[in-house]
Amino acid sequence: MKNVLYLSYDGMTDPLGQSQVLPYLIGLSKKGFRFTLISFEKPDRYEPEKGKIEVLCIEHNILWKPLVYTKNPPVLSTILDIRKMRKTAFELHSEKHFQLVHCRSYISALVGLKLKREKGVRMLFDIRGFWADERVEGKIWNLGNPLFRIIYSYFKKKERTYLEESDAIVSLTEVGKREIVSWKLNTVTPEKIQVIPCCVDLNLFDPQKIDSDLLHQKKLEYHLKDKFVVGYVGSIGTWYQLREMLLAFKHITHLKRNAVFLFVTKESPSIIQTEAKELGIDPEVIRVVSVQHQKVPCFIALFDCSIFFIRPSFSKKASSPTKQGEIMAMGVPLICNAGVGDTDEIVQRYNAGLVLKDTSEASLSYFSLDFPDFDREKAISGAKEYFSLEKGVAGYFSLYDRFIG
Incomplete structure (x- = not known):
């Protein structure tokens, strides 16, 4: 035994x-x-x-x-x-x-x-x-x-x-x-x-398995039809930079007038709404939903892009964000910051999105949403190969x- x-x-x-x-x-x-x-x-x-x-x-x-x-x-x-x-x-x-x-x-x-x-x-x-x-x-x-x-x-x-x-x-x-x-x-x-x-369980996080009728239903339920959906998935807690992610979203609203920010998290919506309000972001463009792990892939499939920023530090050399593999597996372009574990190297290796050198207000005000290097199939195959x-x-x-x- x-x-x-x-x-x-x-x-x-x-x-x-x-x-x-x-x-x-x-x-x-x-x-x-x-x-x-x-x-x-x-x-x-x-x-x-x-x-x-x-x-x-x-x-x-x-x-x-x-x-x-x-x-x-x-x-x-x-x-x-x-x-x-x-x-x-x-x-x-x-x-x-x-x-x-x-x-x-x-x-x-x-x-x-x-x-x-x-x-x-x-x-x-x-x-x-x-x-x-x-x-x-x-x-x-x-x-x-x-x-x-x-x-x-x-x-x-x-x-x-x-x-x-x-x-x-x-x-x-x-x-x-x-x-x-x-x-x-x-x-x-x-x-x-x-x-x-x-x-990541790639049998669960598989874009081919997303029911199109269910996706349409969720778009109607959360008023996402004809919107550019910026997404965040997971807890916020100590390390994830909520303020900086909201500042990045504020910049995105200048590029995409129809942008909304969808948080798939078990965090209290009031924490997110309060921070957004302080930054002058209309609460109407913020959505917060809490779902079981099995239902997360359907919500990632609603994203047009996903953001996560983690405060870089010595201890973060050893960190691997679970959400990175999940987002790549679903073929969604991501925006993240450099200096956290292997995150930026993997994003660049598999053309999975955009890496910002830092999360200063200057960096968060000038990035493009064109994702010129993004390769959906390469990102998905990267998730299979690495995660x-x-x-x-x-x-x-x-x-x-x-x-x-």
């Missing part, structure tokens, strides 16, 4: 869990690996979504052990969650005798490292990004606060330990891999690091098979 423990501090009832965890586990389950999955679920999302996740897990022989995510009090709640994860993981190991522990990011790796040291379980460190630096650069941890300075220092030391003691490392980007290799850590060679970006779920599963399979094949 090829028993794998998968540890995630993200929830499976979150959109991220449904797009960036479960599809890989399902694909690997079909190749003979038996998964036990520990995740932390937010109570407001768990109740409405749990039935769907339970069915998926039962269908694919995945034993799901959801734990309750606690947010408050800060720091202490995370320590308590880590203890819950550790206790559950060790209890399950005594029953399942895991051969591999797959750790999604830094919190999970605390438990995975303990399993490796105490029980000899092989460890895969799936880095997902330079997490401690993300917390600082995203202004979640203020290093002026002595407590957060201690926590940051602790995780930066742990980062080196995870990289050195793990049996293999997964980086989302080539830029992130080069950065890690440049640190010249013991045992960390280029061969130890495999690059697997945030992949396909099958390729991602094959990448993980090669690592799993090396350790417990």
Whole structure:
């Protein structure tokens, strides 16, 4: 029996869990690996979504052990969650005798490292990004606060330990891999690091499968007929530059008098509307819709172009935006900024849209919507070549098979 423990501090009832965890586990389950999955679920999302996740897990022989995510009090709640994860993981190991522990990011790796040291379980460190630096650069941890300075220092030391003691490392980007290799850590060679970006289920994100009647219906429902639709998909949160995206849209309204901005997101519409109003954008041209992951492709198909801007920083070297593969797969030209992981290099390689050198007001006021280099078929084939779920599963399979094949 090829028993794998998968540890995630993200929830499976979150959109991220449904797009960036479960599809890989399902694909690997079909190749003979038996998964036990520990995740932390937010109570407001768990109740409405749990039935769907339970069915998926039962269908694919995945034993799901959801734990309750606690947010408050800060720091202490995370320590308590880590203890819950550790206790559950060790209890399950005594029953399942895991051969591999797959750790999604830094919190999970605390438990995975303990399993490796105490029980000899092989460890895969799936880095997902330079997490401690993300917390600082995203202004979640203020290093002026002595407590957060201690926590940051602790995780930066742990980062080196995870990289050195793990049996293999997964980086989302080539830029992130080069950065890690440049640190010249013991045992960390280029061969130890495999690059697997945030992949996309191309059976779901397939423009050929969009029902034209449904598309027409959505255009009528959201008053998009005869409009130039600028689209954004996904959460906004800490890193996505809402103000700059709205400024870019304001510029687009001068180029396309019929432009509307459609946000496909679970964010509160008031956050977007308030920011738009401050920039003098007519609220009538802003649309905000929240849909389940399965319905996102239909809404991307409504876009004439898509925008996403991410604040560049050191930690973003290791970031791979899920939305990039989804947009390219649907054959929609995208507008993004340089300096985030492999994003700009991929856009240019596959003629997938426009890369702005920065998101200064000057840059956001002068770009063209002609997309002279955009090649729809090349962008779609680029998504297949670089972001396909099958390729991602094959990448993980090669690592799993090396350790417990």
